[in-house]
Amino acid sequence: MRKFERHFPKQAKNIDDCKQLDEETKAKFFKEIEGITSATDTASEKQTVKDKANEYFHNNQFTGQQLTLKKSERLGRLQSWNGFINHIEPLLPPRNKDIFDKDKLESIKRKVKHGDLSAAEEIFNLVEEALKPYLIPKRPLTLGKIPKPPLTLGEIPIPPLTWCFRADTPAPFEGIHLDSLPCRLGLKYLDIQKYLPIEITPPLNIVAKIPTAFDAGLFVHWRPGGKTCHRDGCECQQKDGLDEVVIMDGLTYDHAKPPKI
Numbered sequence: 513m514r515k516f517e518r519h520f521p522k523q524a525k526n527i528d529d530c531k532q533l534d535e536e537t538k539a540k541f542f543k544e545i546e547g548i549t550s551a552t553d554t555a556s557e558k559q560t561v562k563d564k565a566n567e568y569f570h571n572n573q574f575t576g577q578q579l580t581l582k583k584s585e586r587l588g589r590l591q592s593w594n595g596f597i598n599h600i601e602p603l604l605p606p607r608n609k610d611i612f613d614k615d616k617l618e619s620i621k622r623k624v625k626h627g628d629l630s631a632a633e634e635i636f637n638l639v640e641e642a643l644k645p646y647l648i649p650k651r652p653l654t655l656g657k658i659p660k661p662p663l664t665l666g667e668i669p670i671p672p673l674t675w676c677f678r679a680d681t682p683a684p685f686e687g688i689h690l691d692s693l694p695c696r697l698g699l700k701y702l703d704i705q706k707y708l709p710i711e712i713t714p715p716l717n718i719v720a721k722i723p724t725a726f727d728a729g730l731f732v733h734w735r736p737g738g739k740t741c742h743r744d745g746c747e748c749q750q751k752d753g754l755d756e757v758v759i760m761d762g763l764t765y766d767h768a769k770p771p772k773i
């Protein structure tokens with residue numbers, strides 16, 4: 513059995529079954545992993561394979577077939593709240609990281625959990641409001657230089673590689689059972705409260721691609737064809753996965769809006 517398959521059987525099958533990757537590319541990956549000098553015990557070998565594989569995946573992302581999105585197609589995304597904060601916080605001055613009103617935030621997140629998508633809009637407003645004092649550049653104006661306009665949430669890039677889901681409806685969250693959504697997307701936490709639902713209106717000429725097994729990497733819930741599968745022990749009402757796309761760059765929070773139904 514191949515070394516990668518021994519440690520990551522599901523992910524190896526994903527690579528084998530992925531039609532977005534050609535056979536030569538797949539063989540190159542397995543050969544590279546096979547060439548790792550064997551460690552003394554299984555655990556350290558697994559770690560070495562994991563590190564090498566992750567590095568390989570990172571260097572070989574975004575090679576799937578390019579998709580033509582429908583005219584004015586909007587995409588859905590669940591952004592983990594922690595990921596969002598971790599992305600925004602380093603952009604702020606080191607003082608006073610505690611910029612969010614925690615009680616207010618919790619009560620809004622509870623609303624999201626109960627399927628009230630208007631709460632996503634409240635979260636966006638709260639974030640914008642909280643960031644405002646920090647995002648305006650504090651540097652003094654210099655004669656002869658045009659001052660930079662205030663930085664807004666909308667100018668912050670959404671980190672690559674951005675995973676989004678597609679829907680048959682013009683509004684991606686329309687008719688979606690929110691509680692089942694993290695499971696259908698194979699996400700880490702199954703609790704919708706841990707995610708901020710966002711609707712993305714991609715700018716013209718954005719390059720969106722079908723995800724490959726290399727984009728999914730060691731993520732175990734992804735399945736070839738650009739879908740995810742439900743998590744083990746799932747009791748969702750909806751058993752089908754959702755089509756997904758990946759976007760490498762060109763998205764900012766200006767393209768992300770709270771969903772409206």
Ligand SMILES: [Zn+2]
Nearest residue numbers: 695742746748
């Ligand atoms: Zn499920």
